[in-house]
Amino acid sequence: MGKMQELHLLIKDVSAENITRLSDFAILQEKIGIHVNVTDSEQNEVVIRYDQEHVQEKLTRKAGRKKKKSDMTVGEVKILQSRGMNRAAIARELGINRSTLQRRIKKAEANTLPDDAFI
Missing domain, CATH: 3.30.1070 (Cell Cycle; Chain A)
Structure with missing residues (x-):
């Protein structure tokens, strides 16, 4: 506070x-x-x-949809990508939109999210 x-x-x-x-x-x-x-x-x-x-x-109202929680880390997403899995398939597996996944990966690549952070 x-x-x-x-x-x-x-x-x-x-x-x-x-x-x-x-x-x-x-x-x-x-x-x-x-x-x-x-x-x-x-x-x-x-x-x-x-x-x-x-x-x-x-x-504040705290209205709107709440952020989905994921059990997959940034590092795990990077591993899946290196194995050839595309971002759309990873997003489907996580239950989030592809653009959301891309935005979170972009944030991770800018070093604002560590590899052990959850997507």
């Missing part, structure tokens, strides 16, 4: 009703990772703590 950030606010002339409403609001924010603390001293202070990456993760 990212770095926890804090925001300190001083609020003057706040009624008890508004402090209660702010506390209720804080309960809702807890669900997405924003922590709001309200002090009840004469100088009302609101401290808001949050991790921006965590909040962003909570707010």
Whole structure:
């Protein structure tokens, strides 16, 4: 996760009703990772703590098809290719699209994926 950030606010002339409403609001924010603390001293202070990456993760839909998991490594794909198996047949065996396989092989060839990484 990212770095926890804090925001300190001083609020003057706040009624008890508004402090209660702010506390209720804080309960809702807890669900997405924003922590709001309200002090009840004469100088009302609101401290808001949050991790921006965590909040962003909570707010995303995570829609769409999930990436298929494979039990074949980059090295194994290279071995199959060296034995004459074409990329379309390898992709069928993995249950992925040929263009997806080609994109992942291209990434591996650019040295961004090690040979023991899964396709």
